[in-house]
Amino acid sequence: MKRQTHTASKRIIVGIGLLLLGSAGPSIGLQCYGAEGAGPDTWLNGRWSGQVQTPGGNKPIMIEINPGKQGGRDKVVKYADPRGCTIEVQYTADVGDRGASYTVTSSNGGFCDNLLQGSLSLEKQGDSKLSYGVKYKDRKSAQSSENGVLNRSR
Numbered sequence: 001m002k003r004q005t006h007t008a009s010k011r012i013i014v015g016i017g018l019l020l021l022g023s024a025g026p027s028i029g030l031q032c033y034g035a036e037g038a039g040p041d042t043w044l045n046g047r048w049s050g051q052v053q054t055p056g057g058n059k060p061i062m063i064e065i066n067p068g069k070q071g072g073r074d075k076v077v078k079y080a081d082p083r084g085c086t087i088e089v090q091y092t093a094d095v096g097d098r099g100a101s102y103t104v105t106s107s108n109g110g111f112c113d114n115l116l117q118g119s120l121s122l123e124k125q126g127d128s129k130l131s132y133g134v135k136y137k138d139r140k141s142a143q144s145s146e147n148g149v150l151n152r153s154r
Contacts, residue, residue, distance in 0.1 A: 041073050041091075041100055044122055048130050049080075052148030055138070061146075062153065063132075065122075075102065077120070085112035089120050099123030099131070114138055128152040 049062040061079070068074030073091035089102035102120040107113050118136030125131050130150045138144045 041075070042067075043124060044075065044100075044130070047153035048132070048150035049153045050132075050148055050150035052132060052146045052150075054146045055144050061132075061148070061150070063150070073100065079112065083111040085110040087112045087115055087120075092119070095121055095123050098125075104136070114144075125149060 044065050045067060047062065047064045049060070051058050052061045061083075063080070064078040066076045066078070068076050068088060068090075075089050075091075076086060077089060078086045086108045087104050088106040090105045091100055092103050093101050095101050099122050102122075104112075104115045104118045104120060107116050115134060115136045118134060121131070121133040123131040128151060130152070131148075132150050133145065133147045135143070135145045
């Protein structure tokens with residue numbers, strides 16, 4: 001009789017161990033986002049370039065995306081010349097399981113002032129492509145937008 005109790009105790013201990021391991025596993029998996037750092041949007045960080053459709057026609061664009069405030073999903077987006085300006089964007093929602101949308105919260109001037117209170121949408125398109133979309137009111141208060149696919153730059 002003792003032998004059966006001992007075996008039953010081992011089964012209970014092993015079962016509890018597996019439950020604990022199983023409950024820790026998913027939370028560990030959610031914390032691992034890759035070598036670039038913690039957070040679901042780290043793949044966005046870096047330089048991107050390509051053509052976007054603007055109200056004035058197709059134009060080349062180059063941006064650099066960096067993390068915003070520590071611990072959040074906000075970003076800083078730097079536009080290369082000829083725009084030569086920077087915006088800070090605040091995370092607002094996920095776009096499917098491959099991207100996010102943001103609200104433009106600040107600008108350092110120039111073209112980027114047009115984007116204030118506008119929205120930015122970024123969505124992963126494969127390993128090295130990014131769908132870029134921005135909606136804003138231009139200097140004449142008309143609704144404007146830009147859309148395009150950007151490639152990761154080195």
